[in-house]
Amino acid sequence: MNNYFASCPRGLEPLLADDIAALGGQHVKAVGGGVMFAGDWPVCYAVNLHSRLATRVLWRVAARGYATADDIYKLALDTDWTAFFLPTQTLRVDVTAIKSPLKSLDFVTLRVKDGICDRFRRDCGDVRPSIDTRQPDVRVQAFLTEDNCTLYVDTSGDPLWQRGLRQKTVEAPLKENLAAGILRLAGWQPGTPLFDPMCGSGTFLLEAAQIAHGIAPGSRRSFAFERLKGFDAETWRRMREAALAAEKPVAWAQLFGADVSAQAVRAATANLDRAGLLEAVELIQSDILEVAAPADGGILVCNPPYGVRLEEQESLAAFYPQLATALKKNFAGWTCHFFTADLRMPKLMRLTPSRKTPLYNGALECRLFEIRMVAGSNRPAK
Structure with missing residues (x-):
């Protein structure tokens, strides 16, 4: 069973928690800015496919206390990224923080990238992912609190409010x-x-x-989980076809x-x-x-x-x-x-x-x- 965090607009967390529980999520807990939950991969697929309220579904892969940016580098280095995706895939890293004592999130982003790439070099014979900030195959998100760093792999890709339907916009459209x-x-x-x-x-x-x-809001788009190792294409095909048939x-x-x-x-x-x-x-x-x-x-x-x-x-x-x-x-x-x-x-x-x-x-x-x-x-x- 995996642990996830689904982000959403602030104020909608209780509604999203109800939706995730209805889709089979376990240990569901609404927190500021989103909902934590657990589940096997079909639950993750279902939330991406059916949630109208979530912004992203992030898979928690590592967490540890930290004091310096080097501690965060070591956490990234100690995480087995080869279990999640291939060294030939492209990568983007984002870092967000609340009350972190570290002054430069750009430097933390660089250290997370270094840790991931050094781990791939160590495990895959000097092959490492290349960076693509626009259309990456895989997104890694680091979230810092005052003394803890959590690393996530994004399962959504483009934010979930992008249904693949709206093309023309006017000034300041709502998501x-x-x-x-x-x-x-x-x-x-x-x-x-x-x-x-x-x-x-x-x-x-x-x-x-x-x-x-x-x-279903996600029935006409693709998702990042389709590019991760262990992707169950048959389960996803059945789930999406059932949504279209409904x-x-x-x-x-x-x-x-x-x-x-x-x-x-x-x-x-x-x-x-x-x-x-x-x-x-x-x-x-x-x-x-x-x-x-x-x-x-x-x-x-x-x-x-x-x-x-x-x-x-x-x-x-x-x-x-x-x-x-x-x-x-x-x-x-x-x-x-x-x-x-x-x-x-x-x-x-x-x-x-x-x-x-x-x-x-x-x-x-x-x-x-x-x-x-x-x-x-x-x-x-x-």
């Missing part, structure tokens, strides 16, 4: 795994009308359409999208079309302040712009009350979910959120505000 987590937190289920009135390149709609049709024929799924930008609507249309899911979605060009609700009730979810510069913040402060008026007028009976880094939003809208969920978009602290729309004011009487 797919964060969008999937927001849909989960919003409580959306297939069959319920879903509307994104600021759809951008269509990330929420793409995720929802995949969920509605039972499409997909439903594409049909209308009560998914609606709109954007004020014609370019965004074109991008969303192109992405859904390329994914073969355009039939499931209705897209229009419209302003959120003017658009009519596409159904009597449902879930509205969107990622509105959040201003960084002062003038942007001032224009948003004027926009939010207009948005509240439009929602009260047009979306009574809907539950609205706004994902934003602008924590002023509900107060400036003069609407009281029924739920506030802390999330992170990368390093940026955000909130998912749930606001249940009723006709007239949503604020309790004083």
